[in-house]
Amino acid sequence: MAHLRAAQKEMTRRLLLSTALELFEARGYAGTTVDDIAKAAGTTRVTFYAYFPSRTALMKALFEDLDRLLAEREGAENLADVVDVGNRDGIGAWLYAVSRQWPAIRPYVLAAHEAAAVDPEVRELVDRWFDGVIDEIVAGLDRAGRFAPGSRRTRGFLALTQLDQLGRHWMRHGWQTDPATALELLTESWTHLLGARDA
Structure with a gap:
């Protein structure tokens, strides 16, 4: 019972x-x-x-669901490992795998960003999540010893902001250009910001 x-x-x-x-x-x-x-x-x-206890608490539970969905990406490499290696093919494969998750995570991401605009607690949650992903990028760059230490967090912020903006644009409007071209350009930018120069 x-x-x-x-x-x-x-x-x-x-x-x-x-x-x-x-x-x-x-x-x-x-x-x-x-x-x-x-x-x-x-x-x-x-x-x-x-x-x-509140709509905010419910939004936090949805955020936990989003984290679970993101963790379920099959065969996905850890972002810090991808950044550590720093080759274009690995970065491109990671970005492509992330983009394949966009249909499943779309309602969660859009709700989280809208909630963050009006709810300080949700905004803090989104900021912490964003910072956590940047921490992964920085960990990869630290292990690789690539780029000046003082530039690594900014590089991670710029890379993640590009991915976030492209993803949210797709979530609201769909692909307004060839998806392969958009992901190729993002890969090029990430490789420039984070990758090994000889990779």
């Missing part, structure tokens, strides 16, 4: 998360209230608060 109750609780929690994600995509984070989520999920405000 306890096992059944736990499974039902998890089903309700997942329903609230998936309903919220759908509403954030359709109406935007700012345009979606706790009452909207509860009603669309076929439950009540009281039930919502039994699972999440």
